[in-house]
Amino acid sequence: MEWYLLALKKYAEFNGRAKRNEYWYFVLFNFLIALVLGFIDGLLHLTVAGGLGVLGSLYSLAVLVPGIAAGIRRLHDTGRSGWWLLIGFIPFVGVIILIVFLASESQPEPNQYDA
Structure with a gap:
């Protein structure tokens, strides 16, 4: 539960990194x-x-910005730009590539996205 709350505490924080x-x-x-x-x-x-x-639609709207922010921070943790999140708009292939990026190992050394 604390991981979920951590992402919500960083509601609109697009800088930094998010662990897997x-x-x-x-x-x-x-x-x-x-x-x-x-x-x-x-x-x-x-x-x-x-x-x-x-109710589902209202909830989806409420967590839209935190979801985007968490995705961008996750991509930063893998050493990629947050703009890679847009690859998910490419049907089929883009979503698969994005899932692979989001599930990949963190970059252990500091990178340009460290806060």
């Missing part, structure tokens, strides 16, 4: 919370056009 634990626990907790909210949306029929749940 910090990033992936943040992703895990977001997935679990979205799953529960999606279940509640379906149970209470809180869906809008296209089947989007109201």
